[in-house]
Amino acid sequence: MSTVRRRSAVAALAAVALAAGLTACGSSGGSSSNAAPTSSASAGASSSAAKVTGNLTVFAAASLKETFTDLGKKFEAANPGVKVTFNFGGSSALAQSILSGAPADVFAAASPATMKTVTDAKAAGGEPKVFVKNTLEIAVPKGNPKHIAGLKDLTGVKVALCAKEVPCGAAALKALQAGGVNITPVTLEQDVKGALTKVELGEVDASLVYKTDVKADAAKIDGVEFPEAAKAVNDYPIAALAKAPNAAAAAAFVAYIQSAEATRALTAAGFQTP
C-alpha cells in the first residue's frame, strides 16, 4: 500500500519536474537564441529603429523563397549584427505554427485569408500590409510536350494542384471555376514548390503555380499564361508578430520589404506591385 502511494507521488513529482523542465526549455530557448549579441559599440547607440541587432525569424510563403532569401542577405548587409533565419512553407501551415506559439518575428503570407487566421487570433503586431501581388500560370515541362495552351487543355493530362487550404490551391480553384473547367488532379500538394517539383521531375504534365515560380525555375519549366488568371490574383500581406522575440528587427524588416529596393527585386522576379 505505502509503496504504491510513494510511487505515485514520485510519478507525480516526475511529471511536474518534466513539465517545468520543458517550459523552462521552451522559454529559455526562445529568449537565449534571440539574445542580441553584446557589442561595446552599442553602448552609445541611440534608440533609432535603424540600429537593429540579434536574430530575426521570418515565416514566409514558399513562393517567396528565392526573393526573400536574397532580400534577407541584403537586409543583413545593411544591418550588421542581424542574422535573418527563414522558414518557408505553405502559408496555412506557417499560420498554424505561429498560432501554436512558434517563435517567429515576421509573417509573410501568400493570401489575405491565411494572414486573417493570424490577425483574428490577435497574433499580429500591427495591420498587415499588402506588399506584392502574384498571378497564376500553367507550369509545363520544358518544351511543353503536351502542347498545353490554356486551362481547357488540362482535362486530359496529369495535373498537380496545391491543396485548397493553401493560397495557391485556393487561387487555382478560383481560376478553374472562372474558366468553367473541371479537372481531377492527381495530387494536391502542401505548398506551391511541391506542385512545381512534380512538373520538374516530369511526374505530371502540368501544374497551376505562380508566375514567379515559373520564372525562378525557367531552366526546367515553361510557363503558359491564361486569361482566367486575372480572376485569381493573390495579395501578399506581411506583418510583424505580436509576440515577436525581436520586435525592433521585425519592424525594420517589414519596412524594408516595402522599400523601393525590395520592391524592385520583387517585381524583377515577376511579382506585381499592389
Next chain:
Amino acid sequence: MTPVPAETRRRARRGGGQVPYALLLPALLGLAFLVLPLVGLLVRAPWSALPEQLASPEVWQALKLSLICATAATGVSLVLGVPLAWLLARTELPGRRLVRALVTLPLVLPPVVGGVALLLVLGRNGIVGRWLDSAFGLTLPFTTPGVVIAEAFVAMPFLVISVEGALRAADPRYEEAAATLGASRLTAFRRVTLPLIAPGIGAGAVLAWARALGEFGATITFAGNFPGRTQTMPLAVYLAMESEPEAAIALSLVLLAVSIAVLAGLRERWMSTP
C-alpha cells in the same frame, strides 16, 4: 522478439526488490515523456464536436484507404520479406553482411528520402518507371498501388529483421531431421520451419503493419496527396492541422484507437506463449 517463458518472467518480477532512485527517476521521466503527449491528445480532444468531426465521409475514406494500404503493404512484405529473411539466416551468401545492411537501410533512412528514391526509380521518368510506362502504360506515382509500394518500402525491413531473428533462434536440426526423412528443402521450410517461426513472423507483421499505417514522408513524396486515392490518415491529419486543428485532433484519436486496438488484439494472438 522471441516470447519469454512465463516462469522466467515471474522470477524476474520476484527478484526485482529495491529499485535504485538513480534509475527510477529517469525511468519515470522517460515514461512521462512518452505518455504525456498522448494524454495531451486526449485532454485537448473536442469531445463534444467529435461525432460531427468523425461523421465526415473524408475521414472514413482516409481511414479505409489507410487500413487497406497498410494491410496490402504488410502482405507484400510477407511474400517478399520472409524468403529474404530465410536467405539471410540460412544460406552462406557471399557478402551477406552487406546485403543485410542494405536491407535494413530503409529502417534508418528518413522516409522522405525513401520517397524521393522511389520517385527516381519508379516515377514516370525513373529508371524502371520509364520502361513500365512505355511498355505497359503503367504509372505508379499518385496511385493507390503507389501508396502500398511506399509503405512496403519502409515497413518490410521490420519484418525481415524480426523473421531473421526468429530463424536464427530456431534450431536448424529440425529442418535437417526433416531432410533426412526425405522432405525436400521447400517442404521442410513449409512444414517445419514456418510453424517454428510463426510467432516471429507475427510480431514482424504487426510491426510492419503499424509502421505502414503511420507512414507519411515516403507516401506524400511518392504517391502525392489526393482524397480517396492516396490520402491516407497521416496525410489527412497533416493537412487538417493547417486549416482545422480540431479535425486533426479527431483524426489523430481515430488513428490512436486503431493502433492500440490492433496491437492489443494481435499481442494476445502472437506474442503470448502458446
